[in-house]
Amino acid sequence: MVNILFVEDDSSVAEAVSLGLSRLGHHVTHLADGNGDLDSALDGVALVLLDLGLPGADGYEICRRIRRSSTIPIIMLTARSDDIDTVAGLESGADDYVVKPASPRVLDARIKAVIRRSNDTERHTESTLSSKTFGTLEVDRAALQVRKAGTLLTLTPTEIRLLLTLAENPGRVLSRTQLLSAAWDQEYLGDSRIVDAAVQRLRAKIEDDPTEPTVIETVRGFGYRFAPRSTDRKP
Template sequence: MAAILLIEDDPLVRRGLQLALSRHGHDVRTADTGEDGLREFRSAPPGLVVLDLMLPGIDGFEVCRRIRAEGEVPVIMLTARGDDFDVVGGLAAGADDYVVKPAQPTVLDARIRAVLRRSTGTSDGVRVHRDLRVDSTSLTVSLRGEPVMLTPTELRLLLTLSRAPGRVFSRQQLLEEVWELDYLGDSRLVDNCVQRLRVKIEDGSGAPVYVQTVRGFGYRFGPV
């Protein structure tokens, strides 16, 4: 299914997840430290990284930041806690999704497949909004003629919003359409992804043009 790099320092967890994900059809390489994980990532870039946040040496937050600085490979973080410190910190570092440990292999596999599907998009042509060009056939985005590098999740969010300019999407609707979470999911996934997307396509003036907040409701795509 996918070439996965699993970075996890606990040998029992690492081996268990490697075997389980392999049974689900994934090709899994492993590393037990952040330093080794980055070396593996650079030597043979995977299709997706599963990353434990609490690593010896370089921790998972810094590993995620370095991976994100070097490319758009999707990252799912493993966190021992579901609290704000781990979740918000990991999402702010550039992670696409998270799973709270102990991670059930079937749940992790489902989240992996959902993240990978976000890179497929839909084939409904090119849309131009002021200086922003969104091509959902080639899955490319450009701003003032310059390419914009987006992660699969950021791209899927932009595609979803830009297909219906002016329509207000609640956070739950975006969780269902972008993250494929059909239950009451974590709205922090949406908010952090919106923040990262704005950094890449907005002008930094503090008044977003393309991804607008509708207070009390959610987000919409402009200009309308």
């Protein structure tokens, strides 16, 4: 069972989705909008299912507000399938998106996949990367922590997994498909746009100038490369 906060202004959609997910074993708490006390609403919640088109503060703004203080997994539920809207939702901090209408079983699969990725750190704790520095960036695989110039960064589980995957392959170009398989999982149901959005969010946190990245390079037509030279640190 997953404790889910579902933010949706359409009462009929909220009722149908909540009932369907409840029948699959989840516990769903519904909010009609995100204009109230989000911190209180998030208490005890393991995942947020967030509608994009909300009155007042829309899903983008609510997602950004949550991300300022929490790394809780967020799935954006939207009636918009345009690339611009999808990427904007992912760049605001969502871990995944689902286009309406979506059956409860599709939502259940996405929820389980996001939760599994959030909880699964075993593959990285068994990797060869211990603690390394890349300029002012320190990646501590054992503690699953990243520091920039000594300051601990707040990264979501998705961003940590992506950075670790890239840092474990310095100088190697990894395709979006490879990153989906390694940093997400082989059963992931999404597409490569989620990789691009996650890279943009990660760059905003680790690069000196995200518009001129020097840590994560884009190799056009292929994917991404972790570029800086590293200095080994003792585990």
